[in-house]
Amino acid sequence: MRTGEREGANGLAAAVQAAANLLRAEVERMRARGVPVGEDDLRGLYISDQEASRILDVAGTGSEPTPSLPHPAEELVEALGGRMARLAQVCRLSEAECATVALCLVTETDPELERLVAYVQDDVSKKRPRVELVLRLLWEDAVVGQRSFDADARLRALHLVRLHDEAGQAATPLLARPMTLDPRIARFALGGDAIDEVIGPFATLSPANPDNEAAPIDPGHLSPRVLGLRGTDLAKTRRIAGALARSLGLDAIVELNLTQVREITHREAFERAGREAALSNAALLVRGFDELDEPVREGIATGLDGIAPLVLIHSVGEPTWHGPSVVVARPTVEERVIEWQSALRPLAQDPGVDAALPALAAKFELDTGAIAEAAATALGLATAREPATACLTVEDLYAAARARSAPILSSLASKVGHHKSWDDLILEPDPQAQLRELCSMVEHRHKVYDEWGFGEKLSSGKGVVSLFAGQSGTGKTMAAGVIAGELGLDLYKIDLSGVVSKYIGETEKNLGAIFRDASLSNAILFFDEADALFGKRSEVRDAHDRYANIETAYLLQQIEDYAGPVILSTNLKMNLDEAFLRRMHFVIDFPMPEEPYRYRIWTTTLPAAVPLADDADFHFLARQFRVSGGNIRNIVLAAAFLAAKDGGSLGMRHLIQGTRREFQKLGRMVTEADFGEHMAHLE
The missing domain is CATH 3.40.50.300 (P-loop containing nucleotide triphosphate hydrolases)
Known part of the structure; x- marks a missing residue:
């Protein structure tokens, strides 16, 4: 038995005796007044005088009457010791209120006292003290005492005691209502510290x-x-x-x-x-x-x-x-590094993990709890890979950090997976260099903004906002995926057709939901066909024009306040507002590929497992057809299906046929001169 519980048990024994003294005095007063308690032949249905005397004798009060105590509550409360004093202190109870709690406690924990309470109340079924009895025993002024049982008084407002209606009565008068002690209060008084089971x-x-x-x-x-x-x-x-x-x-x-x-x-x-x-x-x-x-x-x-x-x-x-x-500010990068180190300290890890933590902490604005959860997730990934000798890698940490970010953006965005690498992205040197500079800006923004103090000089946010401009198929979406893969972040593509609403105020609501979710997901936001919302602001002719301009201003503000990377793409750069362009950190043009780059796209688009015929002439295709990388991928895929149908290798006739179908989709005319010596392959 724990010390508190042992002390509670000892105090309870003394309290039982004190309660018996209190009830004995009341019995003597009742007998002196000639109260006819139990004077009939219905034995077993009431408590007889002899039974009451036996209980009092067993309680150790002797045969001599005990005179009435001037303050009968004091003995009862003191018997229960420090716990009852603590209860009285924190609940700010009067002595009589505290004694009420004590009386309920001893009555509920001693069966003999239950019978004595029933005897005093002249009803064998009333084993719990009623308000009338408590007032009679413990209050010098019963009228004043009644106020202690109001619903907003401490005994009931703090849920110390509960008053009950008599069985079969719709509404029992206050004085006739029996009371019970709250179980948590009973456990506390007896030395228990378990939390209230109700909550x-x-x-x-x-x-x-x-x-x-x-x-x-x-x-x-x-x-x-x-x-x-x-x-x-x-x-x-x-x-x-x-x-x-x-x-x-x-x-x-x-x-x-x-x-x-x-x-x-x-x-x-x-x-x-x-x-x-x-x-x-x-x-x-x-x-x-x-x-x-x-x-x-x-x-x-x-x-x-x-x-x-x-x-x-x-x-x-x-x-x-x-x-x-x-x-409660979110942890800084330095604090996140410390949290990562603390969470990973007991775990086996690759040598490069510790050096990678500053970059990881800068990219993922996880809170302290999420970092601990991410460390556990990383350990799970490592254990699944190597059950016997689990060792964390940098890739495990990045995967875990992405998993512990907000699980999904709203229905207005879709996650883009299967990111390509730099080798898959075939671009001219300048736009490719700008893309690498973009990644570098995201990687080192903490040092520049926070350590070097540039953040204090800037009024706008610390995110990185970029515009990718170029015709469809020139690699804008692929470039966004490459950046996401390089930075180890998730990429979410925003469907602007679902964002922009004809109803006033709905667009701002949709945009607010996107950025609210994105702020928790540490994601790259990719707005495709941004000119749908960022076109040149129109002259205000009516309310819709005015609200369209408000929507543009609202999105610009949201983008500037967003801490993560934002990429916008457009096919029509000339249609964008100049004020909008000035807010971009990068404006990267994706030109139509020239012949050398087209040749690389033609040859790298084919998987290594594709059986290729000897007559496939990619130099001719690259020289003859000025199409984008997206068009080339469509042509190669169509040619592969034609070759699979024929059951042989992918040859020039399949590539020519695929090219023709792609031109037809684009609405472009093709002539015999376009296909030259390979015209014979066309049906």
Whole structure:
């Protein structure tokens, strides 16, 4: 038996005797007044005088009458010792209120006292003390005592005791209502420290472990002691909550998630959690307050100045608690590196992992909790690959970091997978160099903006915004995929046809959803055919023109505020607003490939397993047909299907036929001169 429980058991024995003394005095008073208790022949249906005397004798009170105590509650409360004193202190109970709790406790834990309570109330079925009996035993002024059983008085508002209706009665008068003790209060008085089982499914009790986190303010100066904590990093919020708790000498944190509350009201959950915090010398951290309806929030707010030593209200967005609050900033790159190092320290890892952490931390703005989860995910990936000797690699960490980012953007975006490499991207030297510079800017923005101080000089965000301009098929989407692969980030393609709405205000709503999700996903956003929204702003002729310009300005602002890379593509660069172009960090032109690049595209598009005929003349195709890389890929694929149908190798006749079909799709005329000596291959 634990020390607290042993002390509770010893105190309970003394309390039983004290309660027996209290009831004996009442029995003597009843007998002296000639109250006819149990004077009939229905033995077994009532408690006889002889049975009452036997119980009193067993309780050790002797045969001599005990005179009435001037303050009978004092002996009962003192018998239960420190736990009852602690309860009285944190709940701010009067002596009579505390004695009420003690009387309910001993009655419910000793069967003999149950029978004695029934005897005093002259009903064998009434084993729980009624309000009338409690007032008679413990209050000098019964009228004043009745107020202690109002719904908003502490005995009931703090859920210490519960009043019941008599069986079969729709509404029992207050004085006739029996009462029971709350199970958590009973366990506490007897030395138990388990959390209230009523709130157990949606609340936790954990120690306020010491760490290096400093309290942002001194909560001792707050009145009431209620503070808002705003931020998306829940793990860091818990650390700050622990620091605030320790600054007040508190030992633990009770965390209540209001969004998970079931079967009881949100207000009761809050009241019980506050009581738990007071009994456990803990701070109360409330989550989900900002997700409740306003009337529910207002109902809870009226009880914020309760018995909890400190209440911390967490919100993800704008706080709905209008008192003092602090912002829990997302960890900096340096802090994320430290978190990664701490999470990976006990794990086996490749030598290059530690050197890769600064770049990893700069690319993925994970919070402290997500980093710990990502480390566990990386270990799972390594274990699946090498069960016996799991060793983390840089690739494991990047895959885990992507997995722990927001799992999916809204339905207005689609994830682009299977990224190509630089070898797959066939471009002229200058645009390829600009693409590498773009990657370098993303890689080193932390050093330039934060370490070198350029971030303080800039009014806009620290993201990297680029425009890819060129005809369809020139490699814009492939280039975005190459960049995503190089940086180890996910690429999401935005469907602007689903974003832009004819309804006023809907476009901004859609764009807001995209960037809100993207801010948590650490993703590259790729807006295809951006001229649909970024065309030259029109002269305002009506409300729709005005709102179209507002939509453009809104998206520009969202792009500038976004911390990650944004890529926009267009086929018609000349249609874009010049003010929009000035906001780009990079404007990269994707020209139609010239003959040498077309030849490379023709030859590299074919997989190595394709059986190729000797007459395939890629020099001729590259020289003769000025088409984009996308067109070439379509031609080669069509030719492959023609060759598969013939059951032989892919030859010139298949390539010529594929070229003809592609030209027909493009609406371009073809003549005999275009195919020259290979015209014979056309049917």
